[in-house]
Each structure stands twice: as C-alpha cells, then as structure tokens.
Amino acid sequence: xxxxxxxxxxxxxxxxxxxxxxxxxxxxxxxxxxxxxxxxxxxxxxxxxxxxxxxxxxxxxxxxxxxxxxxxxxxxxxxxxxxxxxxxxxxxxxxxxxxxxxxxxxxxxxxxxxxxxxxxxxxxxxxxxxxxxxxxxxxxxxxxxxxxxxxxxxxxxxxxxxxxxxxxxxxxxxxxxxxxxxxxxxxxxxxxxxxxxxxxxxxxxxxxxxxxxxxxxxxxxxxxxxxxxxxxxxxxxxxxxxxxxxxxxxxxxxxxxxxxxxxxxxxxxxxxxxxxxxxxxxxxxxxxxxxxxxxxxxxxxxxxxxxxxxxxxxx
Amino acid sequence: xxxxxxxxxxxxxxxxxxxxxxxxxxxxxxxxxxxxxxxxxxxxxxxxxxxxxxxxxxxxxxxxxxxxxxxxxxxxxxxxxxxxxxxxxxxxxxxxxxxxxxxxxxxxxxxxxxxxxxxxxxxxxxxxxxxxxxxxxxxxxxxxxxxxxxxxxxxxxxxxxxxxxxxxxxxxxxxxxxxxxxxxxxxxxxxxxxxxxxxxxxxxxxxxxxxxxxxxxxxxxxxxxxxxxxxxxxxxxxxxxxxxxxxxxxxxxxxxxxxxxxxxxxxxxxxxxxxxxxxxxxxxxxxxxxxxxxxxxxxxxxxxxxxxxxxxxxxxxxxxxxxxxxxxxxxxxxxxxxxxxxxxxxxxxxxxxxxxxxxxxxxxxxxxxxxxxxxxxxxxxxxxxxxxxxxxxxxxxxxxxxxxxxxxxxxxxxxxxxxxxxxxxxxxxxxxxxxxxxxxxxxxxxxxxxxxxxxxxxxxxxxxxxxxxxxxxxxxxxxxxxxxxxxxxxxxxxxxxxxxxxxxxxxxxxxxxxxxxxxxxxxxx
Numbered sequence: 001x002x003x004x005x006x007x008x009x010x011x012x013x014x015x016x017x018x019x020x021x022x023x024x025x026x027x028x029x030x031x032x033x034x035x036x037x038x039x040x041x042x043x044x045x046x047x048x049x050x051x052x053x054x055x056x057x058x059x060x061x062x063x064x065x066x067x068x069x070x071x072x073x074x075x076x077x078x079x080x081x082x083x084x085x086x087x088x089x090x091x092x093x094x095x096x097x098x099x100x101x102x103x104x105x106x107x108x109x110x111x112x113x114x115x116x117x118x119x120x121x122x123x124x125x126x127x128x129x130x131x132x133x134x135x136x137x138x139x140x141x142x143x144x145x146x147x148x149x150x151x152x153x154x155x156x157x158x159x160x161x162x163x164x165x166x167x168x169x170x171x172x173x174x175x176x177x178x179x180x181x182x183x184x185x186x187x188x189x190x191x192x193x194x195x196x197x198x199x200x201x202x203x204x205x206x207x208x209x210x211x212x213x214x215x216x217x218x219x220x221x222x223x224x225x226x227x228x229x230x231x232x233x234x235x236x237x238x239x240x241x242x243x244x245x246x247x248x249x250x251x252x253x254x255x256x257x258x259x260x261x262x263x264x265x266x267x268x269x270x271x272x273x274x275x276x277x278x279x280x281x282x283x284x285x286x287x288x289x290x291x292x293x294x295x296x297x298x299x300x301x302x303x304x305x306x307x308x309x310x311x312x313x314x315x
Numbered sequence: 316x317x318x319x320x321x322x323x324x325x326x327x328x329x330x331x332x333x334x335x336x337x338x339x340x341x342x343x344x345x346x347x348x349x350x351x352x353x354x355x356x357x358x359x360x361x362x363x364x365x366x367x368x369x370x371x372x373x374x375x376x377x378x379x380x381x382x383x384x385x386x387x388x389x390x391x392x393x394x395x396x397x398x399x400x401x402x403x404x405x406x407x408x409x410x411x412x413x414x415x416x417x418x419x420x421x422x423x424x425x426x427x428x429x430x431x432x433x434x435x436x437x438x439x440x441x442x443x444x445x446x447x448x449x450x451x452x453x454x455x456x457x458x459x460x461x462x463x464x465x466x467x468x469x470x471x472x473x474x475x476x477x478x479x480x481x482x483x484x485x486x487x488x489x490x491x492x493x494x495x496x497x498x499x500x501x502x503x504x505x506x507x508x509x510x511x512x513x514x515x516x517x518x519x520x521x522x523x524x525x526x527x528x529x530x531x532x533x534x535x536x537x538x539x540x541x542x543x544x545x546x547x548x549x550x551x552x553x554x555x556x557x558x559x560x561x562x563x564x565x566x567x568x569x570x571x572x573x574x575x576x577x578x579x580x581x582x583x584x585x586x587x588x589x590x591x592x593x594x595x596x597x598x599x600x601x602x603x604x605x606x607x608x609x610x611x612x613x614x615x616x617x618x619x620x621x622x623x624x625x626x627x628x629x630x631x632x633x634x635x636x637x638x639x640x641x642x643x644x645x646x647x648x649x650x651x652x653x654x655x656x657x658x659x660x661x662x663x664x665x666x667x668x669x670x671x672x673x674x675x676x677x678x679x680x681x682x683x684x685x686x687x688x689x690x691x692x693x694x695x696x697x698x699x700x701x702x703x704x705x706x707x708x709x710x711x712x713x714x715x716x717x718x719x720x721x722x723x724x725x726x727x728x729x730x731x732x733x734x735x736x737x738x739x740x741x742x743x744x745x746x747x748x749x750x751x752x753x754x755x756x757x758x759x760x761x762x763x764x765x766x767x768x769x770x771x772x773x774x775x776x777x778x779x780x781x782x783x784x785x786x787x788x789x790x791x792x793x794x795x796x797x798x799x800x801x802x803x804x805x806x807x808x809x810x811x812x813x814x815x816x817x818x819x820x821x822x823x824x825x826x827x828x829x830x831x832x833x834x835x836x837x838x839x840x
Contacts, residue, residue, distance in 0.1 A: 032605030121486050125821070195671060198599040202493040203825040205486075206597075283672040284599035287508060287822045 005087030005251040010080035012261070013237065017229040018042035020236060020272055024193075027276035049222035057118045057215060067114035068216070068223040071107040075227040075234070078103040083158040084237050086249030086260040095155045097145045101138070104190075104234075107227065108134055115212035122204045126211025129287065133189060133196070133208065136294040141186045143301035144179050148242060150308055151175060161241040169245045174311070179304040180243045184274075185297035187235035192228070193275060195285040196293070206284070233268070236275070240267035319362050319389070319396055320344050326357055333399075338561035338773040340710070343384065343397040348410060351400050355385065355412045358398070363390045366416045366691070368807075370787055370800035371402075371426040373458045377770075377792070381432055383409055386774065386787070386802075393710050395774055408433040418691030421810060429456040444518045444839075447471025455526055462526050478504035478512050486821065490519050497835035501824075508820040513813050520839045528799035533559045533633040533764065536796060540786065541628050543801055544837030546589070549575075549582040550779030551786070551801070551837075552631040557712055557775030558788040559633045563765040571635030571760040572713045576751050577648070578627050578636075579713070579777065580744040584652075585614040586780035587695075587737040587744075588659070590832045594734060595666060597826040598675040603666040610659055617651050620644065635761035645752050656745045663738055676730040680815040680827030683728060690814075691807045694782020695736040696831050700728035706778035720747055730830040769794040779804055781834065803837035 022042035029036025056064070080090040081100045089096075112127035112134075149155050151172060152163040164172075189196045192209035204211055213224050244267045249260035285293060323331045323344065330347040331354070337343050346354045358364040364387040372382040381402040388395055402409040409426075411434035413419050423434035424443035431454035434440065442449075448468040454460060475485075483506050490498035498519040504512040524543055528536050540555035541548040553575055560567055567575075592607035615625040621644050622630050630637050640648075666672055682692065687700040697704060705722040707715045723739035725732035767790050775786045782804030791797035808831060815827050 028601060031602045033609065034605070121488070125486065194599050200601075201599065203597065204493055205488065205824050206822040280602050281669070282600070283595075283669060283675050285671065286675060287820055289674070 002088060003090075005257070006080075006090040009085045009087045009251075010076070010090055013079045013084055013233055014076065014226075014230060017226065017233040018046060020233045020268060021229045023269065023272045024276040024279065027273070028280060031280045046222050046226055049217075049225065050219050052218040054216075054218035054220060056217075057120075059118050060215075061117055063110070064114050064117045064215075065220075067110045067117075068220040068227075070110045072223040072227045074103045074107040074110075075230050078107075079230055079234055081157060082234060082237055083161040083241050085251065085264045086257070087251045089158050092156055092158045094159075097149060097155055097157050097160070098142075100157060101142055101145065104231065105134070105138065107231075111212055111224075115215075118215050120215060122207065122211040122214050125205075126208055126214075129208045130212060133290055133294065136291055137186050137189045137297070140182055140294055140297040140301050141190075143298065143305060144182045144186070147175065147179050147301060147305040147308060150305065157238075164242050165245055165247075167245070175304045175307050176243060178300040178307070180239070182297040182300035182304065183235075183239055183242070185293060185300075187232075187239060188275060188278070189290070189294060189297075191232035191235055193232075194279040195282040196290050198284050206287075236268050236271045237264075239271050240264070244270070317342050317394065317396065319358075319364065322362060323354060323357065326361075327354055330354075337397070338564070338768070338771055339557075340393055341395045341397060341561075341772065341774045343399055343772065345399045345401070348400050348402070351398070351410050352412055352415065354398060356415050358387055358396075359415065364388065364396060365390060366418065367395075367783070368691075368785060368800070368802040369419055369422040369426065370798070370802075371430040371432060371456065372789065372798050373430065373456065376458060381407065381430060383426065383432075384772075384787075385412075386785070388710065395710075397772070397774075402432045407431055408435045410435055411437040413437055416691075417689045418807065418810075421806065428454075430454050431457065441474065444521055446518070447473050455523060460526075462523070462529075473516065475502050475514055475516075476512065480506070482506045483511060490516075497839075499835055503816075503821060503824070505821055508822065510816045510819055510821060510824070513816045513824075515809060515813060517809060517835060518839045520835060522836075522840060524840045525799045525801060528796055530795050530797075533563075533767070536788075536799065537632060538629075540801075541631075543840060544781075544803060544805065544834040545626065546586055547582065547779045547781060547784065547803075547834065547837060549578045549627045549631065550777045550784050551803075552628075553579060553713075554775040554777040554779075554784050555786040555788070556631050556633055557777070558773040558786045559767070559775075561773035561775065562767040562771055562788055562790060563633070564768065565634050565762050565765055567635050567762055568759045569714070570639075570755065570758040571762075573751050573755050574636045574640070574760060575631060576713045576715065576718070577748055578622070578630055580747050580751075581614070581618055581621075582627055583744050583780045584741060584748075585611050585618070587741050588614060590780075590829070591734055591737055593829045593832065594676065594730065594826055595672065597829045598672060600666070600669065600672050603662060603669070603672070606658075606662045606665075610655060610662065613651070613655055613658075617648065617655075621648060632761065634764050635759075637761070639760050645755065649749060649752060652745055652748055656742075659741065673731070675823075675826065676734060676830075678727075679730045679823055680819055680830060681727065681729045682811055682815045684726075686814045687728070687811065690810050692782075692811050693804050693807045694779070695733055695740065696808050696811060697782065698722065698724045699732035699736045701726040704783075706776050706783050710776060712775075712777060714751065718747055718750055730826060733830045767794040767796070781805060781832070781837070782808060801840055803834065803840065805834040805838040806840075809833050809838055 022039055026036040078100055081096055083089055112130050115123035115127040148160050152160045192199055197208040246263050251257040320334050327350050330350040332345050334344040367386040367388055370384050374382050383400045385398040409432055411423055423437055426432050428444040448471050450469050453466055486503040488501040490500045500516040502514045503510055524539055528539050537552050540551040543551045588611045592604050596604035618627050619625045682700045684701040687697045687702050703724045708722055720743045723736050725735055769790055769792050772789045777784050784804050785802040787800040789798040816824055
C-alpha cells in the first residue's frame with residue numbers, strides 16, 4: 001500500500017502538471033477580458049506534440065537527442081522525491097534534499113548544453129542567460145532548504161514537510177516568512193514566469209527558457225514542455241507543503257487519501273493564484289535587474305538561516 | 316522671386332538660375348552641380364532652411380538629362396524650396412551632401428540603386444534598396460527600364476560592418492521573424508548582453524510603387540498611395556491628394572477638408588493606441604496591453620461604422636472625400652470618442668502607476684536630440700527627443716491652420732518619452748475631432764476633378780502618425796504623372812534605431828523597436 005501510494009503520488013504530479021500551468025493561463029486570460037483555453041487544451045497541446053513529426057538540424061549531436069530524455073527523467077525523479085499528497089516519497093532518504101536540487105540542476109545543465117549544440121544564435125543566448133540566473137537561483141534555493149532543514153533538524157524533504165506542518169504556525173513565523181519569500185522568488189525564476197521570463201512571448205531576443213528550446217519540435221518538445229510544467233508544479237508543491245500548515249495527511253485509507261488530495265489541490269491552487277497575481281500585476285524585469293531579485297531571494301534565505309542560528313538557540 | 320533665391324543668387328551668382336514658381340507653396344531653382352554642396356550648406360547654415368528629402372528624376376526624354384531635386388522647408392514661413400541639380404549623364408554622378416546632411420545617406424544610396432547615379436564622395440556607397448542579387452546595370456526608375464519584367468537574379472554578398480575584439484559576437488536576427496511582421500534583418504554586435512553596434516538591412520519587400528504610379532490616373536495613384544503603408548493609409552492618401560490637387564489647381568470644399576482632418580486624426584488615434592499597446596505587451600505587462608488592444612478595436616469599429624472600412628481607406632479622392640458621413644454618424648463619433656477617451660484615461664492611469672512597467676521604459680533606448688536632427692528624424696520619435704516639429708502646425712494643410720492644438724515635446728528621448736508624446740497626441744486628437752466636428756457646416760464634399768497641369772511639380776505633406784510624410788508628383792507634357800516620389804516617415808526614422816540601441820542590452824531591443832514602430836512597407840515602398 002505504501003509503495004503504491006508513493007508511486008501514485010508521483011504519477012499524480014505528472015498528470016496534473018499541465019493543469020497547474022493552465023490555471024495561471026486562465027487567470028491571466030480573465031484579467032484581459034478573455035475566456036482563455038479550456039482545461040482539455042493543456043493536455044491536447046501535449047498530445048498534439050507527441051503525435052507530430054520532428055524537424056532536427058543536421059548539425060545536431062547526441063546531446064540534442066539525449067537532452068529531452070535526461071531532462072524529463074531527472075525532473076520525474078525529482079517529482080518522486082518530494083512530499084506531495086501525504087505518502088512517503090518514492091525516492092526519499094535522509095539527505096535527499098541535496099540530491100533533489102541537483103537532479104533539477106542536471107536537467108538544466110543538459111538543457112543549456114543542447115541549446116548550444118545546434119549552434120543557433122538564440123539557443124546560445126538562452127543558455128547563457130539561463131546559466132547566469134541559475135547560478136544565482138541555486139544558492140538561494142539550497143540555502144533556503146538548509147534553513148528549513150536546520151529548523152526541522154532533518155535532511156529529508158518529507159521529514160521537513162511533516163515537521164513543518166506539525167509546528168504551531170506562529171512559532172516559526174519570523175523564520176518562515178523570509179524563507180517563503182526566498183523560495184517563491186526561486187520558484188518564479190526556475191519556472192520561467194514573469195517578472196523573470198515571459199513564457200508567452202514570440203520575441204526571441206527577450207527569451208530565456210523558450211530561446212533554449214526553439215530548435216525542438218514534436219515529441220522532444222512535448223517532453224521538454226511537460227518536464228517544465230512538472231518542475232513548476234514541484235516548486236508549487238514544495239512551497240505548499242513547507243509553508244502552508246495543514247493537518248497531517250495520509251493515504252492510509254481511500255477516504256483519507258481523497259481528503260489529502262483535496263487539501264493538496266487547495267494549497268497548490270492558492271499558490272498558483274499568488275504566482276498568477278504577481279504575473280498580472282508586473283511587467284517583466286529588465287534582464288540585468290533579475291540578479292537583483294535573486295539577490296533578494298539569497299538575502300531572505302540568509303535572514304531565515306541567521307535568525308534561527310541566533311535566536312533559535314534560546315528556544 | 317523669394318528672398319531665399321535672391322540670397323542664393325547673391326552668394327553664387329550665375330550658378331543659380333531658372334527659378335520657377337511651382338504649384339502651391341513650392342518654388343524651385345536650378346543650381347550648378349559644382350556649387351551644390353556649398354549651396355546646400357548655405358541653405359542650412361545661413362538661410363536656416365530645413366532639408367527634407369532628395370528625389371531623382373529621369374528627364375532625358377524631354378532633354379533634361381538626369382536631375383536631382385533637394386526639397387527644403389522654410390523654418391518660419393509656410394514655404395518649400397527645391398534645389399534642382401543636373402546630374403551628368405556621361406559620368407552619371409552627383410556630388411554627395413552626406414557630410415553636411417547625414418540624413419541624405421539613405422536618400423543618395425536609393426538614387427544610386429534606382430537611377431544608377433553615383434553620389435561622389437559618399438562615405439558608404441554600399442547597396443541599399445536593391446540587394447546584391449540584383450544584376451548590375453539595371454536601374455528600375457530610369458525611363459528605359461520596362462515595368463513588370465522579371466530580372467534574373469545573381470549571387471552576391473553584403474559586407475556587414477564588423478566589430479572585433481575579445482568576447483564580441485554577432486547576433487543575426489531575421490529577415491523572417493517569429494511574429495507576423497514584415498521582413499528586416501538586424502545584425503547585432505554585442506559583448507555579453509550589451510549592444511556595441513546594430514546594423515539594419517531592410518528593403519526585402521521593395522514593391523516599386525513609385526515606378527508603378529507613373530502614367531496612372533489620379534484615382535489609381537491614390538489607390539496605390541493608400542497601400543504604401545497599410546496603417547498610414549489616410550496620411551499617404553491625403554499627402555498624395557494634396558499634390559494632385561495642387562497639380563490640377565482644384566479647390567477642395569471646406570467640408571471635405573474638415574472630414575479629412577477627422578479621418579487623419581482617427582488614423583492617428585488607432586495608430587498611437589496600438590503603438591502604446593505594443594510597447595506594453597513587449598515588456599510583458601499583458602493586462603495593460605490587452606486593455607489597450609480593446610480600445611484599438613473599438614476605434615477600428617468606429618472607423619468601420621463611419622466609413623465602411625476599418626483602416627479608413629477609399630475615403631480620400633482627388634478633389635475631396637468620396638462620400639459624406641451618413642446621417643447620425645457624427646453624433647455617434649462624438650459619443651463614442653468621448654467614451655473611448657474615458658477608457659483610455661483609466662488604462663493609462665493604471666499603467667503609469669506600475670513601477671515595474673516604468674522601470675522598463677525609463678532611460679531605455681535614448682535618442683539624443685543631435686542624432687534625431689542630423690538623421691532627419693521625424694514624428695513622435697523626434698518630438699520625444701526635443702525636436703519641436705509638426706507639419707500640422709508648421710506647414711498647415713486642410714483646416715489645421717484654423718484649429719487650436721498643442722504639439723507635445725519631451726526632452727529625454729527614451730521609450731517613455733515616445734509613449735508620453737503619443738499619449739498627449741491622443742488627447743489632442745480627441746480634442747481636434749470634437750472641434751472639427753462641431754464646426755462642420757453642410758455643403759458639398761467633392762470638387763469636380765480637373766486635368767493635371769503639364770510639366771509641373773507639386774509637393775504634398777502630411778503629419779502622419781509616424782511623422783512627416785511627403786508625396787512629390789511631377790507631370791510630363793501630356794499632363795500624365797511622370798515621377799512620383801514618396802518620402803515616408805519610416806524611411807527617415809529607421810536609421811535612428813541604430814543609435815537608439817547603443818548602450819542598451821539585447822533583450823531591450825524589441826521594446827525600443829516597438830517604441831519607434833517603423834513601417835517596413837512604408838520604408839521599402
């Protein structure tokens with residue numbers, strides 16, 4: 001049962017990932033007096049890409065072919081490492097948070113490499129920007145996780161989530177708020193959303209993530225897009241389970257599992273609402289201002305960590 | 316004889332001869348080629364005349380050889396002066412004035428490509444309009460070049476200017492772009508994200524409209540003029556109609572002139588709203604962009620209701636306006652513009668309260684005033700850089716001389732200033748529409764067309780949404796159009812972008828480009 005629950009939990013993340021992106025799209029559409037796409041569209045787009053033929057540059061090496069698979073697999077493994085609905089993560093172990101961060105980084109590394117592979121202008125531009133911002137987002141993300149790990153005295157992601165949700169909300173408010181801010185900024189940067197990147201632009205010169213995948217089509221593109229959506233959901237899930245307190249969830253019985261799924265959905269949607277709200281109310285930052293934003297994330301992470309080191313000892 | 320010509324004669328003696336009062340506000344005088352650079356300098360430095368554009372003419376049939384006409388505008392009075400210069404037929408060259416007027420750069424290269432006349436002393440004699448695949452010795456605007464033939468293409472390479480150094484690389488963008496826009500190639504040389512140099516290469520869609528217009532009837536010419544640049548149809552048609560009416564000596568009825576002003580301002584409205592919307596969209600502030608796009612759509616529907624055509628085409632005809640507004644249309648116009656103005660005000664308020672938006676447009680893509688003036692920048696782009704110039708006020712046409720309106724000018728020259736100029740002009744346009752509609756007296760709106768005068772030249776000018784738009788028309792012995800020169804504002808403004816992007820970063824290029832919103836079609840013609 002436990003193993004089945006763990007397996008299922010990852011599969012649910014895979015399945016609902018396109019829906020979380022769709023939700024933000026729908027919000028934006030509403031802000032523009034538009035109706036927006038139906039939920040089916042999010043899946044139909046992926047399905048269409050999976051059925052299409054691919055156009056591949058004759059300059060492409062094995063990296064170009066390997067990237068979508070590496071990216072997708074590493075993201076899926078990362079999805080199976082995080083606490084989501086209440087079951088134990090499939091690949092959870094003590095110290096998994098570092099491995100988790102670097103599974104995401106592995107996908108990013110291959111993505112940037114493959115963008116350089118075909119030698120197109122925009123690909124190189126995209127990977128240079130992605131790596132610049134990634135190198136700033138990564139320490140902020142790690143430090144936030146370490147701050148939370150210090151607070152919960154465990155290095156396992158699921159252990160952190162369960163201890164944080166068991167904590168009285170007001171006790172750790174002082175440390176949790178900066179950590180939340182830091183992780184939210186990292187989440188926005190890593191999932192390529194406004195104000196860092198504009199997922200719906202056609203202006204290649206302004207792109208970051210999209211510039212790297214311009215050469216891809218068909219099933220490869222479907223894998224990349226899907227992995228990107230899963231990554232976005234991973235961040236929303238982590239934020240939801242670390243920072244939104246809720247009763248302990250379990251998948252022991254079908255009824256409990258249903259409740260767990262509902263609570264999980266409510267938490268993730270409320271965060272998607274927040275991300276969408278920011279996206280509606282913000283223009284995209286000038287590229288050279290993005291490091292400032294990530295600097296803020298890093299400072300917030302330090303604040304959370306230092307606060308605990310200095311004040312946590314009196315508790 | 317105008318005082319300018321008198322001064323020229325005093326200065327250059329017999330080298331200045333054959334002055335002629337052309338139609339309307341235009342006078343022309345011939346200048347010997349050897350004194351042209353000195354005369355041009357005298358015009359600029361001493362007489363303070365403003366150089367507008369340069370046009371080539373093939374007058375070999377009438378025994379005149381190749382001729383160039385340099386159009387100048389009087390700085391304070393409503394007069395235009397053209398310097399006519401004979402280009403040598405044997406050596407086929409003319410003295411370049413680029414060192415004096417940098418804005419003549421593209422003008423002279425265009426004549427080099429289309430007429431086969433060499434601008435001697437031009438610092439950059441590469442091809443411009445006809446790319447390297449065009450065979451040598453074929454000059455489309457010469458009279459002996461038959462229109463409509465397919466010219467075999469050849470191989471050729473265009474040498475881009477190179478920037479070299481550690482870490483400098485080139486980013487080629489286009490000519491085909493991801494959006495539904497026209498073709499143009501942009502070659503960035505950058506170090507990291509900073510742009511060191513931008514070289515633009517346009518004219519992928521040269522349509523030969525000027526050649527096509529030769530020998531056509533006035534109605535046909537206007538139909539072509541409306542298609543020079545789709546979203547500036549009214550402006551091109553109005554400028555061309557002015558020239559046609561000057562050639563035929565037609566007096567346009569007052570009501571038609573007023574209706575034309577309404578059409579011109581309606582065109583300015585939807586263009587400016589669309590431009591602002593485009594800039595807002597390019598910085599990914601989709602909420603504001605969508606609301607502005609809705610305003611634009613409402614304006615287009617208003618256009619359709621008034622004229623039956625969303626882009627206001629087929630309204631302007633030689634001698635007036637094709638058909639009067641339907642009964643009740645004016646009331647609808649006043650009500651609708653009032654409502655649209657309220658909407659627009661609100662949206663602008665929201666956008667200008669967004670600090671993240673302002674951060675993107677402030678100090679982005681600065682065009683300094685000297686650059687704008689030297690390169691002959693025009694329209695909102697020039698007014699945002701402190702160049703206080705507007706044809707509607709300085710050389711009024713239609714009924715603009717009877718109307719009161721402000722010409723907004725800002726000094727910073729950045730994207731934000733260009734937006735602010737447009738916003739202010741939108742408010743002025745609303746005001747103008749109301750004022751003109753209020754003073755609209757019943758009457759005819761079309762004069763009886765008259766034949767064009769033979770062997771005459773006429774100049775029509777309109778301040779289009781993008782800036783000054785001139786149409787020069789010349790007739791032959793039978794009174795048929797023998798030459799049609801279109802000076803579109805985009806042709807004047809495109810070179811500005813190479814300067815606007817300096818000291819900016821690559822991802823800011825789209826928003827700078829959008830803030831200038833230049834027409835490829837109007838440029839390529």
